[in-house]
Amino acid sequence: MSIGDNIRKIRTIRGYSQQFLADSIGISQSKLNRIENGKSDLSVDHLMQICEVLESGFNEILQTSNNFKKSFPKSEIKKPELIYEEHIRPLKEEMRALRNQVSEISCLLKKQKT
Template sequence: MGMGDTLKKLRMIYGYSAKDLSVLLGISPSYLSEIENNKKEPSFDILKKYSATLDIKLSSLLLFSEEYSKSNGDKWIRSKMAKLINNFMKEND
C-alpha cells in the first residue's frame, strides 16, 4: 500500500468523486488516477491541497497514510472511526 491508497480511501470517505476532487485540487482526473493507483507520488503542493480540501492537518494526513500502510487499512480506519464516534457521543452526553 502506498500514499495513493490512503488518498483514494480518504476521497471515498469524504464522498468526493474523482472528477470533483481533481477539480478542487487543480489537477486532471487522469493525474489523480495515477496518484491513487500509486503510479505517481503526489508533490508536496498536492498534499497541501488535499490537506486543505479535506480539512485535515498535513501532518495528520501523512501519519494516517503511514498507519494505513502498516496495517490492514480498512480495519484500521474502522477502528479509528469507531473511537472518534464514541468520543463524540461521550462529549454530547
C-alpha cells in the same frame, strides 16, 4: 496501504469523486487516478491541498500500516446527504442569489442605455 490507497479511501469516505478532488487541487482527474494507483508522484503542494480538501491530517494520508480504520471513527464519516446540506445547498443558494443580482444589474444597464 500506500499513500494513493489512503487518499482514495479518505476521498471515498468523504463522498468525493476523483473529479471533484482533482478540480479542487488543480490537477486532471487522470493525474489523480495515477496518484491513487501509485503510478505518479505526489508533490508536497498537492499533498497539502489534498489534506485541506479532505479535511485530513498528513498522518492519515502518509500512514502505510493496516491500522487505517482506527484513524476514522464512524462519527467522522459524512454521509452524502450531510455533504449536500453542508456544502452543496449553500453554494446553490449563493449561485441563485448571484444570478438574481446579475439579472438586476443587466436590467439597470439596459434602462440606462435607453
